[in-house]
């Protein structure tokens with residue numbers, strides 16, 4: 046089983062049209078809030094309350110301080126002074142406590158939203174009926190980003206958004222304060238905010254462009270990092286001594302990323318310095334005016350305090366808004382990917398305008414009628430008008446050289462893809478008329494690239510029919526039929542043995558310690574067979590190279606068992622070992638995207654064509670590539 050390495054994605058990711066424009070941003074914000082609202086209305090309401098109170102507290106503190114100072118200077122009554130002191134203490138305490146309460150609520154909201162977001166995301170992913178999306182590189186990038194970071198973003202957007210709202214409340218309070226004392230100062234502060242907002246927008250755009258640029262470098266960096274550290278690649282990486290090479294490539298990508306980020310950070314630093322300077326000039330100028338006004342008796346001591354607090358507060362809050370807008374923008378970009386995965390339309394479309402039908406038991410045949418297929422519009426045709434009838438209750442074998450399209454046909458039978466042209470008919474009804482999950486209920490399959498689950502032996506078999514996942518006697522009987530019962534029984538904990546070294550057994554097996562076991566390739570293959578056998582009673586059994594990893598004895602034995610199992614049921618068998626397909630009722634030879642020969646073993650042998658040539662070649666044990674090319678000049682081996 047060859048392991049194909051996945052394409053990891055960067056932490057940045059691509060922007061899309063949906064990201065751009067105020068309308069898109071607003072819709073995203075709404076969707077993010079909606080998810081948080083759905084996760085916990087009560088907590089969100091509490092968080093909004095905290096933001097409002099947190100926004101009002103600093104303004105209240107400034108005004109109460111002014112009031113207190115004015116009372117003291119004017120010799121106010123003790124009760125009045127004490128009342129103001131108490132109110133000031135309360136407002137200060139609230140101002141100090143609210144951030145901590147806000148953090149707690151944010152964390153809890155984040156946990157709940159992530160739970161709801163993940164559930165929604167994995168429901169959407171599980172709903173993709175076919176394989177096409179998983180093989181689309183752009184969709185893969187989006188998907189991986191949505192999975193890794195997407196569910197956390199709605200809560201981040203909400204928390205940042207509410208912090209911005211909180212700052213805005215305080216700013217409004219301070220600007221009103223300033224306006225009541227010196228209207229021109231309020232105007233100056235408001236005007237001074239304009240460059241800040243403009244700078245923030247420019248920076249946001251630069252950040253988005255940089256993320257787009259660095260997305261590819263990010264993906265490559267993660268790709269090499271994963272290769273170096275993953276157990277799957279560990280064998281080859283060590284044998285071929287690849288880790289240094291990959292480490293150098295990884296650090297090269299990382300340097301590229303760092304250069305880009307450093308440039309952006311420097312730009313941000315320059316802008317922020319300029320803005321801080323501007324803020325200092327505004328605040329300083331205002332303070333000079335306030336001091337002169339106090340000297341001339343136009344302002345009291347309390348006024349100066351509240352004035353200083355208001356000007357400094359507005360400048361600081363504008364700076365904090367900058368950071369929060371940036372973080373919100375970043376989170377929204379990632380949330381875009383989440384939304385696009387969650388809202389992706391069905392990938393396997395039903396036949397237009399026709400209602401879905403229940404899947405009837407297969408009575409007559411499955412027919413591929415003039416089936417053309419390619420894996421993408423820019424990729425070559427794999428099937429170019431395949432016509433083939435798979436008769437109910439009979440065994441059909443598919444034969445052909447590597448890359449002829451045998452597994453592709455199997456994938457079309459399982460409706461993992463739809464034909465590009467032509468149709469697959471189930472007793473005359475197009476497969477696209479059936480609900481895909483219902484169709485799959487009717488199939489049992491073992492694939493060339495079968496799965497080895499890091500679970501117990503029993504589960505590895507039972508997953509073939511989840512309704513009987515806990516039915517130990519059914520699982521054991523099936524293992525017996527697949528010829529792996531004895532092997533499994535001899536494992537340290539028999540059927541409960543964990544077939545992995547990846548998880549600690551204590552995590553999974555009720556606290557009972559027992560080391561996990563790793564099976565050999567052939568043993569895994571038997572388990573995969575047993576898994577398929579759990580569905581032996583289904584309408585169609587698909588066996589794509591079911592014995593590829595087995596030794597000669599085991600292969601013979603498995604095929605004897607398969608023959609018995611296939612008896613009277615509908616099956617499709619793919620095998621390069623032609624001796625194992627010779628007793629199939631029908632053998633179809635695929636070449637150049639079409640069925641070139643069809644018949645039983647004797648007929649095809651007598652016809653003296655491709656099958657006869659291949660069979661004779663294998664029977665004689667002669668495997669010269671030259672001879673293969675001579676036999677099949679048009680198909681690559």
Ligand SMILES: Nc1ncnc2c1ncn2[C@@H]1O[C@H](COP(=O)(O)OP(=O)(O)OP(=O)(O)O)[C@@H](O)[C@H]1O
Nearest residue numbers: 180420424427445446447448449450451452453454
């Ligand atoms: N997911 C895919 N995306 C693009 N091309 C693919 C994909 N899967 C298979 N192909 C291409 O389709 C062709 C047929 O592949 P397929 O696996 O059906 O052949 P096969 O007859 O089963 O070969 P083998 O005997 O080696 O298993 C090959 O050229 C392969 O490169």
